[in-house]
Amino acid sequence: MKNPRDKRRDSRPQPPRKGGNAPMPARPREEPRPVAKIESAPEPKTPPRELVRREGALPAERLPTILEVLPNDDYALLDSGNGEKLEQYGPYRIVRPEGQAIWQRALPAKEWNNVDAVFTGDTDEEGMGRWRFPKTPLGETWPMRHDGIDYLGRFTSFRHVGVFPEQASHWDHMAGLIRDAKRPVKVLNLFGYTGLASLVAARAGAEVTHVDASKKAIGWARENQEIARLTDKPIRWICEDAMKFAEREERRGNAYDIILFDPPAYGRGPKGEVWQLFEDLPALTDICRSILTPKPLAVVLTAYSIRASFFAIHALMRDTFAGMGGVVESGELIIREKAGGRALSTSLFSRWLAK
Known part of the structure; x- marks a missing residue:
């Protein structure tokens, strides 16, 4: 499915979520990713996966875990x-809500006034109509870098700006994890968007499968x-609904x-498949366990803009990985501010680690 982060499933627009109880401080993801046009009527939804609670001891737990940038x-x-x-x-100073x-x-x-771009949100048109450029009009893209990996903002x-x-x-x-494994490692990146995680994994030596439901996002990722000069690395780019792909791999x-x-x-998804996080996440998490190798390394879940505590996805991950040992650590991803030193929470996460 499509995965924009504010509302995303790979790259899809998203209404306010349902479910959950307590509002979280996780930042609302402002925008959906671009959505591929759907020409045909939505496909009938696949019958719900019958879920049975896994047997075995629950993994150890570490929480809350705060991962800071x-x-x-x-x-x-x-x-x-x-x-x-x-x-x-990179070279640009940007103001966003x-x-x-x-x-x-x-x-x-x-x-705050000495900036290159300001997101205004004053139009519903596609393109750059929502951006104001106080200095020089800028092109749609610009070169960016993460840890030596070049990509386009x-x-x-x-x-959003693509990262x-x-x-x-x-x-x-x-x-x-990939480097320390000292063996071939296969990585599946569902809702992969513009591909930074896939590029990081491929550069580290993994064979990567990148799945996103948006053709535009896949094109951007391949670009x-x-x-990044990583075209020699083994990355499969697949435009498909994430749930359907995972079910087929199983x-x-x-x-x-x-x-x-x-x-x-x-x-x-690209054929009108509907994704509701609180309804569909348990089944997808269960499938992810089923498509792990006999010696897996990790499963990482991130959740944006949901009205729930990280305890909810923490409990889901521990239940799902019962009997597999390891540890589940859950908490929030935050960005540390340069001027005031404050922490801005962006999302919830939960990850199972084999060790």
Whole structure:
């Protein structure tokens, strides 16, 4: 399915979520990713997977775990407050809305006015109509870098720029697992969006399968692979509904050592498949366990814009991986602000680690 982060399932638009009890501080993902046009009527929904609670001891647990991204040369959260955030993406300073920034700004107004792009949200048109460029009009894309991997930033009409910097904590950890394995490692990246996680895994030595329901996102990801000079690395780019792909891999007996999945609250697949996180996440998590290799390394779940505590996905992951040993650690991904030193929470996560 499609996976924009604010509302995403790979790249899909998403209405407010249902389910859950307590509002979380996780930042609302502002925009859905671009959605491929659907020409035909939605396919009938597959009958629900019959789930049975797994037998065996629950994995050990570590919580809350806070994974923090600090300012660096590639990306920095410079300041935040009054419902906005001031960010540095490579050469550009950008202002975007941030509903969680209910505090006051630390930097003076002149710093906030000295920017290259401001997301205004004053039009519903596609393209760059939502962006204002106070200095020089900028092109749609610009060169960016993460830990030596080049890729393209892009001013989308949904206020995203093609990368979610808070995920760097997961990327670095995954790269370490791949290198330390000292053996071939297969990685499945569901709801892969523009491919940074896939590129990090491939550079570390893994064979990667990248799945996203948006043709536009897949095209962008492949372009990023070329810009990163990683076209010699084994990455399969697959435009498909994430649930359907995982179900097919289960039937075929294909397996992976590491699985990443980053579903939206709500979304639609390329053939109109409907995704509701609280309804469909348990089944997808169960399938992910079923398509692990005999010696798996990790399964990483990230959840944006949901009205639930990380305890909810923590309990789901522990139940799902009962009998497999290892540990489940859950908590929040945060970005540390440069000016005021405050922490901005971006999402919830839960990950099962074999050791």
